[in-house]
Amino acid sequence: MTQLDECHLPCDGMPCSAGCQLDRFCLGVARRPAGGAQGIHRTVRLRKGQCLYLLGDPVTSLYAIRVGTVKTHVTTEDGRTQVVGFHFPGDLVGLDSLAHPHYASYATALEDTKLCMLGMDALRAAAAGMPELANQLFLALGGQARRSRALQTMLALMTAEERLVTFLLWMAEGFAARGFSSSEFVLRMSREEIGSYIGLTLETVSRQFSRLADCGLIRVRHRTIALLDKLALQAIAERPMISAHTPACDVQVPGAARTIAAGLHPARPAARLYRSND
Amino acid sequence: MTQLDECHLPCDGMPCSAGCQLDRFCLGVARRPAGGAQGIHRTVRLRKGQCLYLLGDPVTSLYAIRVGTVKTHVTTEDGRTQVVGFHFPGDLVGLDSLAHPHYASYATALEDTKLCMLGMDALRAAAAGMPELANQLFLALGGQARRSRALQTMLALMTAEERLVTFLLWMAEGFAARGFSSSEFVLRMSREEIGSYIGLTLETVSRQFSRLADCGLIRVRHRTIALLDKLALQAIAERPMISAHTPACDVQVPGAARTIAAGLHPARPAARLYRSND
């Protein structure tokens, strides 16, 4: 883990009230009309592979991503790691540690990344006086809870194919919510990181990519993915899925048609959910 | 699902300020010195199998369990269900829906259960004026986030044996935190529900129970479980586990010795975490 050496880079010290476009959170802290809110948050820049914070660090601040991608992950003593979250522009990083003294994960930049650092003390103080901000934080926490639950359901129920398709649709949703194409995008994470996130090995991820491409459902070139038949993909993903996945950006994606595209799955086990009294 | 017919039982309408022992939450709402906080929360009684709320219901209140056990679960249109959480006395139910208009899951009593109903409106109002209460809610949400992450890690990484052992240790932790024996306890949920929660079929759960019993690590009689060799069990559970699991009751369990009891696992795959640069 050479990247650990480069962690905790100093931010550049520049208050970003002017340039920051994170409406929701700057709203409360930076755009506060008058005086005291100065220096509450600054811009932090990370280069690919650098860490934002380490597991166990005292929780000093929350970070809002302006540009770039961040993964949060945990590690065993023997150096193995598991990705527990991917975070994109507009997302808050460190949310799960809000109420705790120490960060519960590592946060590492997957590409060059710019973030707003929101000091916890200032944030807490601001939130105390501003129910609106507190509410935003609750919303963000609630959103994360839902995503976490969706992942829990996915890991418990879905096959490799369903997991990867669901993952791709989540990515597409996220890109759409941020104004990018949802049918063609570049993943910032490796196969290994995807697999770690959705509970598969990198080989299985690679194989599923190939299989979906063979079926004509997606096109894969390196990390550039094109979703060619989104309806069919949704049909695959939605079979075992239940509760709606709320996109990271709190943008409600209009529910697409739920076409049932059966017969696409070369080999798939029966559903693993259990039947209640029926 | 006959139980659905019986859902939404009326609470008995009795304010529980006097008898309620949920220090942490009643603290903010009920024990408020003077006037206006009347009727903010009432006692609700559920009989085994009854629902507290349904997925999609408008979020009207939060519930704190006084006695009994509750599961939260989600369901597909075709009647299959997945358990997403078990909740014990002192836990808050409905937390994940705090910031949302509709409940994200069903909540069903696993046994006769008594709860405090905390109206959302009142709660919100109270929290606005009382940073202490808001902080408690953040803590509870944060705690849930951590448990959810622990589950995520478990589902992504662990074998059947490791999952069941981890589950049992979580249960033991919970019982210990509530002042009960952590080495012998009665599970309130079926094998099917356990399996649904930890991502296994009921048969696999049953087999793992038998296997652990054969190894002399636990004793199983129906739903009564005795943990006979907790150190060995912890050794099994902690191998792939990383971040500490925070018990539901916010009680820090003293870290037990990390004995490595190898050679106990008849058949077990190599670790599924990926190795970073080592």
Place this chain on the structure above:
DNA sequence: CGAAAGGTTGACAATGCTCAACAACTGTGG
């Protein structure tokens, strides 16, 4: 250009699922 990292594919093994039968327990009614 060459090395290192990342990605693909194949062969094989095994964990855990499916199907199935049976056993134990619970509770209800005669």
Place this chain on the structure above:
DNA sequence: CCACAGTTGTTGAGCATTGTCAACCTTTCG
């Protein structure tokens, strides 16, 4: 109090999805 039905739990046999190991290919970057 017993019997019976229904629910819950146990165990077995077979199979397949997915992990492991391994070789090879591709891309990136110094």
